[in-house]
Amino acid sequence: MEFEEEDNANIQKVVFVGLDNAGKSSIILSLLREISKFAVIKPTRNAERRTFEFLGMNISEWDLGGHERYRKRYLEKAELIFRGTNILIYVVDIQDYERIAKTYSYLKDIIDRFTEMKLEPPIHILFHKNDPDIADGVQVKINNTISYLEGKIGDFQNYHKISFYKTTVFDLSSIINAMSKILLSLFPRSKVIDAAIQGYVNKTGVEGVELIDDNSLIISSWYKNDDTRTILNLLSPYFLRLNDGFKQLENIEDENKNYIIVERYEKYFIFKQFTLIKGVTPYYISTCTDEPFLNQYEFNALINLLKDIISHEA
Numbered sequence: 538m539e540f541e542e543e544d545n546a547n548i549q550k551v552v553f554v555g556l557d558n559a560g561k562s563s564i565i566l567s568l569l570r571e572i573s574k575f576a577v578i579k580p581t582r583n584a585e586r587r588t589f590e591f592l593g594m595n596i597s598e599w600d601l602g603g604h605e606r607y608r609k610r611y612l613e614k615a616e617l618i619f620r621g622t623n624i625l626i627y628v629v630d631i632q633d634y635e636r637i638a639k640t641y642s643y644l645k646d647i648i649d650r651f652t653e654m655k656l657e658p659p660i661h662i663l664f665h666k667n668d669p670d671i672a673d674g675v676q677v678k679i680n681n682t683i684s685y686l687e688g689k690i691g692d693f694q695n696y697h698k699i700s701f702y703k704t705t706v707f708d709l710s711s712i713i714n715a716m717s718k719i720l721l722s723l724f725p726r727s728k729v730i731d732a733a734i735q736g737y738v739n740k741t742g743v744e745g746v747e748l749i750d751d752n753s754l755i756i757s758s759w760y761k762n763d764d765t766r767t768i769l770n771l772l773s774p775y776f777l778r779l780n781d782g783f784k785q786l787e788n789i790e791d792e793n794k795n796y797i798i799v800e801r802y803e804k805y806f807i808f809k810q811f812t813l814i815k816g817v818t819p820y821y822i823s824t825c826t827d828e829p830f831l832n833q834y835e836f837n838a839l840i841n842l843l844k845d846i847i848s849h850e851a
């Protein structure tokens with residue numbers, strides 16, 4: 538694959554990098570809800586690139602295969618690979634104790650190349666494979682590994698824009714929360730979206746709401762309390778997958794009719810797909826409310842407001 542320069546200045550380049558087997562491609566697949574592909578995932582050859590729309594911006598995502606021979610090449614050809622990077626996501630397999638020194642040294646090499654190139658994109662470190670239900674002794678080892686790496690990476694004197702997250706494919710919300718935060722940092726008007734969501738909450742009295750994009754990312758959210766947060770964080774990925782299933786059956790595109798509703802604990806959980814940019818991927822809203830329907834008037838008002846906000850980026 539040739540690494541030609543991105544031809545469009547409006548494209549935001551997001552690069553996934555890390556050692557082989559770290560979990561980079563799995564993270565990307567999990568956001569795409571391609572969970573069935575987990576079982577057959579193969580090491581990435583060279584680099585896989587994909588472009589997608591995020592709030593009216595074009596994102597170019599680079600998944601750089603981590604095999605040693607590729608790593609060497611990326612460092613040799615750093616200009617070609619990393620030029621124009623807006624965000625670097627560095628994935629660490631925190632269960633791969635044997636290669637902690639190696640992963641640190643690869644990250645350091647990349648940062649050195651950035652410094653030579655006078656680039657300073659924010660770097661987001663994902664401490665990945667932070668799996669739930671791990672035996673106590675192993676968990677202690679993992680925690681020590683994370684603290685050790687955080688300390689060591691924190692010592693990069695001249696590189697300030699580094700942040701840390703813990704993720705695992707076994708808790709999708711850990712990936713969704715990290716990736717939502719990372720990508721939203723590219724969107725200057727995210728506070729305006731938060732305000733629009735807050736307005737919707739005030740007018741409708743819903744107890745929780747998540748605004749989600751087709752990559753499963755939470756663009757904005759509001760929860761009455763922690764219980765609502767927990768349940769909506771858990772439910773939304775299932776709603777998305779359920780909705781994917783319905784999409785295959787549907788040929789009528791009457792969006793007003795296609796919503797999913799679940800009744801539980803005397804509350805209603807309502808999920809609905811809608812369009813912000815014609816012909817581009819859909820968006821979704823997931824809510825918890827006292828009533829078995831959405832306030833259509835306020836919902837339409839919210840959509841119009843969101844359209845207006847993101848059209849400034851397109």
Ligand SMILES: Nc1nc2c(ncn2[C@@H]2O[C@H](COP(=O)(O)OP(=O)(O)OP(=O)(O)O)[C@@H](O)[C@H]2O)c(=O)[nH]1
Pocket residue numbers: 555556557558559560561562563564575578579580581582601602603604628665666667668704705706707
């Ligand atoms: N336990 C655990 N395993 C994971 C997790 N995420 C991914 N894996 C497994 O780790 C292995 C490697 O995953 P990949 O996504 O292919 O890793 P990669 O970083 O893309 O590897 P390269 O393409 O070779 O650079 C696969 O067997 C995954 O199933 C996780 O959160 N926990």
Ligand SMILES: [Mg+2]
Pocket residue numbers: 561562563579580581600601602603
């Ligand atoms: Mg891969």
